[in-house]
Amino acid sequence: MSAATRRRLLAAGTAAGTLGAPAVLRAQTPLRWRMVTSWPRNLPGPGMNAQRLADRIARMSGGRLMVQLYAxxxxxxxxxxxxxxxSGAAEMAHTASFYWAGKVxxxxxxxxVPFGLTPAEHAAWIEHGGGQALWDELYASFGIKPFMAGNSSFQMGGxxxxxxxxxxxxxxxxxxSAGLGGELFQRLGAVTVAMGVPDIYPALQNGTIDGVEFLxxxxxxxAGFHQVAKFYYWPTFTKPNGTAECLVGLGAWQSLPDDLKAVVANACAAENAYTLAEADWRDGQAxxxxVEQHGVQLRRWPADIVAAARRASEExxxxxxxxxxxxxxxQRSYQEARQRIESWSRVSAEAYLGSRGGGA
Known part of the structure; x- marks a missing residue:
């Protein structure tokens, strides 16, 4: 090969590299999404859950999809x-579906759901019982794709x-109160108020509300509720599960390549499992x-309240x-899931916990 030929090939290669560089750089430019949440920043539980989800997506995508959280x-x-x-003002949200019962x-x-599925049973319905397909269909008219993206486990009564x-x-x-739990308490004679998390403590402190059902x-x-109210009721009958949701705009979702769709879906699944374990780990110590440091008085719900609540839930x-x-x-799918799983839960988790605690 002559020196002239080598120079022509080198020049051609250099030109091709120069022309290709902008395309490579464009491919490496990260997508930037906004995530809005229903939680105060880094609130133990859902607030930290939301931030971890944003961080997971960034790490799992190798920085190709960056999520800025707005509390x-x-x-x-x-x-x-x-x-x-x-509306497209944000590509994502981290929240809880029962806030939207007024519009959906x-x-x-x-x-x-009151007297409904436990965390494990709920996940079984979503993943294996057709729940996800129904959820997708419910939000489709709003241009939103939902995912399970956290779980605060069993709640307390309030x-x-x-x-x-x-x-x-x-x-x-x-x-x-919120969601169907709020409707149930209304049927029991209470006056329920829906409000965002940042507004709850001031309302309890200044007497706008007399009680709060939270997590x-x-x-x-x-959240500091023990500083204002000392009676803490158990067990929950309105919130036996605590699934948080990640909402993704369908336009943003459909614009992702398949591997980034997998990143978002798997990040949500990982957070769902992680937060459930975290909640059960931290709630016992809390x-x-x-009780021991703040003088909170645990009270079991009176039997007549539980009985009336069960009837109201069925209605x-x-x-x-x-x-x-x-x-x-x-509704039919959910009820069928509860009936399908209930007989197994009774002879497995329910029976074991009873025997572990000294029952029959």
Whole structure:
């Protein structure tokens, strides 16, 4: 090969590299998404859950998809994150589906239902019982793709400033509650108020509300409710599960290559499992701290309240049969899942925990 030929080939290679460089650089430019949340920044439980999800996506994508988190009130109010994703003001949100029951009646099924599925049972329904397909269908008209993306496990019954000795004590009581749990308490005589997490403590402190149904002991301790109310009720009957959701705008979702779709989906799944383990680990210690260091008084719900709540729950779920075709299908699927799993849960988890605690 002559020197002239070598020079021509070298020049051609250099030109090709120069022409190709912008395309390579463009391919490496990270996508930047905004995630709005319904939680105060780094609130133990869901706030930290949301930040970890954003961090997971960045790491798992090798920096190709970067997610900037905006906590409640930083970009939009806590209870407007669904609308923010719907309108395109944000590509993602981290929240809980029961906040949207006013606009999407059956949304609550995808967070928790009174006397409904436990965390493990709920995941079984979503992953294996057709729940995810129904959830996708429910949000499709809003241009939103949902994922399970956290779980705060079993909740507590709630905080109250005065002791509840029976059903009559709920009459006229002002209670922060959300989703179907709020509707249930209304049927029991309480006046329920829906509000974002940042507004709950001030409302409890200044008397706007008399009680609050929130999460489990670790998140409740961090929120400081024990400083205002000392009566802490168990067991939950309105929130036997605590699934958080990641909402992704369908346009943003469909624009992703398949490998980044897998990153988002798997990051959500990892956070769902991690936060459930974290909640169970932290709640036991937090409950002991509340009782032993802060003088919180644990109270079991009076039997007449639980019995009335069970009847009200059945009425609420039956009401979905009068809704849209999709509402009916979601309610039927959920009920069938509970019936399918219940016999196994009774002879497995329920029986074991009873025997471990000294029962028969």
């Amino acid at each position: 409640a009130g930083e970009l939009v109010p806590a209870l407007q994150v669904f609308d923010a994703v719907y 009646k059956a949304a609550s099924f995808f967070t928790t 905080w109250f400033k005065r002791e509840l000795k029976g059903l009559a004590d709920l009459e006229g009581l002002k209670l922060r 489990g002991p670790a998140s409740d301790l961090a 409950l002991a701290t509340l 609420i779920l039956a009401g979905f049969t009068a809704g849209s075709d999709l509402d009916r299908r979601i």
